[in-house]
Amino acid sequence: MSELNEIYANFVVELRRGVTNLVVLSHCQQPSYGYQLVKNLADSGIPLEANTVYPLLRRLEDQALLRSDWDTSTDKPRKYYQITEKGRQLLAQITSYWRDSVKNIETILEA
Amino acid sequence: MESKELIKRYIYAVTKHLPENKRQDVGQELESLIEETLAERSQGRPVSDADTKAVLMELGRPVELAAKYDPHTKDALIGQPHFSVYLRVLRIVLLAVTLGMAIASLLEGFITFESNVFVFFASVLSNIWQGLLGAFAWVTIIFAILYQKDVKLDYDKDDLEDLPAVPERHQEIKLRDIIASFIFTILFLILFVVVPQVNIPLVWENSGLIPVFNPEVLITLRWLFVAAASAQILNLSIRFLARRHTLPVFFTTLLEAILQVILLLTWFHTPNAFNPAFVELTNDFAPFMFEPANWAPLQSLPVAISAMPLLLLIILGGVLLGTLIDLITTGVKTFWGQKA
Incomplete structure (x- = not known):
């Protein structure tokens, strides 16, 4: 990998790190299980590794931003995650911050 | 290995690193993820071992997951911010230990009259190496504990209200003073605790080197010496971290002074504190040095002190005066600085 590509790859990782929480939290406004989340995000152009999403879901649950329930009604038991009230409040704050930032960054980039 | 067994082992390898109460839940969730990924990958055909391996490889190494x-x-x-302080402390400690061990080993070599130069230098190098290893281990262990236990250093105060004021010039503690004191403390520890048979050697015509103090007494009192030196190292460490006269600096200086006084009084009160051979030789030309100093001004002091040999009293007086001056200087700089 050339030096420029390497710097680019690191840059993308840094950018994505903060955004991942926002995307996952937003997606969990509807009950979702890990694998479905990975698929849906990939289909929306945000490819995230399962080994990133699963531990993240767990950490958000530990912070009481998500809650989870096992669905054992089918032959494939799945753990569904859904946003909590605390998660909703945080999501609103981060979304607003994100929109302002994107607007400001766009202004800078277009200058 | 069969796919199911491989998956079972992989999940175990991940969950064994997690807290007990999370293992089962995370394990079931991973199992569900692996099954879904395998089902999609195989598209209805039977799952092969190669599929399983590919899916597990995608998930990554168990420890990393x-x-x-x-x-x-x-x-x-040891991570930041402790690591930078660790490096600085380590440099000073290793320098002090090298100097201290070199001096002590050279003196020991002269005392034991090692005639083989190679054996002599090998023993000096070996002593220095052992000292360095010990010092490295201790400093590393202490800093690892400080880092792992999240003990905050003065350096990483991040609250604006807590930022330390820029020290006034008179309040500053110079690094060279700390290093000099540290080397002196290590040398003191080595001479009086590690090689008490050497302690302070004097060159005497026809008799070679004679230690001034009685090694047996030093061995008996070694814990007191260690305690006094530890208090001094604690004081120097706090000086190093604060780099100015603060209350902790003053209180550890006070502790150090108290331990020094206890050590000196206990030591000099012991009969035969001096090496008998040294006393014998000195008596030839200055017998008054070892007679009780029956000066009138001393008569009011407790018998234990007034009956001490003159030389001990001189040393005791000198060291106590030095300690008192150091304590007063530190006190003035601390409290004057606080008010300023």
């Missing part, structure tokens, strides 16, 4: 579940896990023995 487990680490993602607990991002707060510290993956370094």
